[in-house]
Every structure is written in structure tokens, then in C-alpha cells.
Amino acid sequence: MGRANPFRALVAGLAADEFMLLREAVDERRCRDEVGVGTLAEAAAPYRPDPKCPGFGARGAWRDGSTAAGVPRWRCRSCGRRFTSLTGTVLEHCRKPLATWVFFIRLMRHNVPVECAAELCGVTHKTALEWRHRVLATVSGYQDRIVPRDTVWVDETCINNTDPSKG
Numbered sequence: 001m002g003r004a005n006p007f008r009a010l011v012a013g014l015a016a017d018e019f020m021l022l023r024e025a026v027d028e029r030r031c032r033d034e035v036g037v038g039t040l041a042e043a044a045a046p047y048r049p050d051p052k053c054p055g056f057g058a059r060g061a062w063r064d065g066s067t068a069a070g071v072p073r074w075r076c077r078s079c080g081r082r083f084t085s086l087t088g089t090v091l092e093h094c095r096k097p098l099a100t101w102v103f104f105i106r107l108m109r110h111n112v113p114v115e116c117a118a119e120l121c122g123v124t125h126k127t128a129l130e131w132r133h134r135v136l137a138t139v140s141g142y143q144d145r146i147v148p149r150d151t152v153w154v155d156e157t158c159i160n161n162t163d164p165s166k167g
Contacts, residue, residue, distance in 0.1 A: 027099035040098050041070040044085035054088050055081045069094070090138045096123065104131055 014022060032038035052059055053076035061074040064082055071084045086092050091101065100121050107117040118128035 024097065027097065031097075031099040031102050035098075035102055038098065039070060040086060040091055040094060041066070041072065043091070043098055044071055044089075051083070051085055051087070053079060053081055054083055055079055069097075090134045096121070101131070104128070105135060108132065108135060 011019070011022070028038035032042075037043045050059060051061060051074055053061055053074075056076055056079040058076055058078040061076050061083075064073045064075040066072055067084060071086055073082060073084050075082050084092075086094065091098075094101065100123075104117055104121050107120065112120075114128045114132060115125060117132075118125045121128065123131070
């Protein structure tokens with residue numbers, strides 16, 4: 001017999017909105033444990049500390065608050081355009097938490113049909129298709145840039161001297 005869960009009574013006593021907040025916190029923690037970041041803001045921070053304006057291309061934008069999801073918002077000094085750290089990325093205009101995206105990508109890795117992924121992630125079929133296209137556009141061409149070196153094993157077949165510079 002397993003040990004008693006000390007949180008069962010606490011969770012049962014939560015109101016619906018409190019339960020949703022707890023669930024979001026648990027999802028964020030799980031996402032942080034799995035991929036290293038828990039929120040969209042955390043995911044964007046290291047890659048765009050001084051972002052370039054997507055419209056004008058100038059650097060030196062100033063902080064202009066944050067989105068509802070906590071993603072830093074910037075304003076270009078040259079043209080006045082507002083943009084976020086996620087502008088131009090696969091997560092641009094994302095309204096769902098990062099944990100939902102991680103779950104969606106995991107479903108894609110297992111070839112789950114778009115209809116099922118949409119239902120499991122709580123989005124429409126149209127949104128799931130858009131997400132799928134965004135993810136595939138982001139990773140397309142990635143494999144073409146991989147250059148094998150030394151000895152490479154492909155499907156249990158040994159290919160020696162795969163360095164193209166050695167002829």
C-alpha cells in the first residue's frame with residue numbers, strides 16, 4: 001500500500017480559480033525541470049537582451065513594460081515601433097503558456113494527428129495547424145547544416161571518412 005498523499009485535502013478544498021493557478025504553477029515547474037525554463041519570458045531573456053527593431057533594424061531600444069504573459073516589451077528609439085523579445089520567433093503572438101508549447105512539440109515528435117494534438121492542448125484545429133507550420137518552418141533546413149565527421153553509423157551501416165574536405 002502506497003503512502004497517503006498529504007496534499008489531497010488541500011487540493012480538494014481549493015476554489016476553481018485557485019486550482020487553475022496551482023495547475024499553472026505545476027505546469028511551469030514541470031516545464032522548467034524538463035527544458036530549463038518555465039515561462040515565455042524566461043525563454044526569451046537570454047537570446048534578446050538588447051533586441052534589434054524588426055522594422056527599422058536599429059539597436060538601443062528601451063524597455064516599454066511587459067506583455068500580460070510577462071514577456072519584456074521594447075520600443076525602438078528610431079521609429080517608435082513596439083515589439084517584444086519574441087518578435088520574429090516561433091513563439092511570437094503566443095497566448096498559451098510555454099508548457100502548452102512543450103507539450104504540443106512532444107506530441108508532434110510522436111506523430112500525434114493534428115486533431116488530437118489540438119484537443120489535448122486546448123486549442124482549435126486552425127491554431128494547431130499554425131503551430132505545426134511554425135515549428136516545422138523553424139526546424140526546416142537544420143539537418144542540411146549538419147556535417148558528419150570521422151566515422152558515422154547510420155542504421156547500423158558504418159561510413160568511414162565522411163569529412164568532405166578529405167575527398
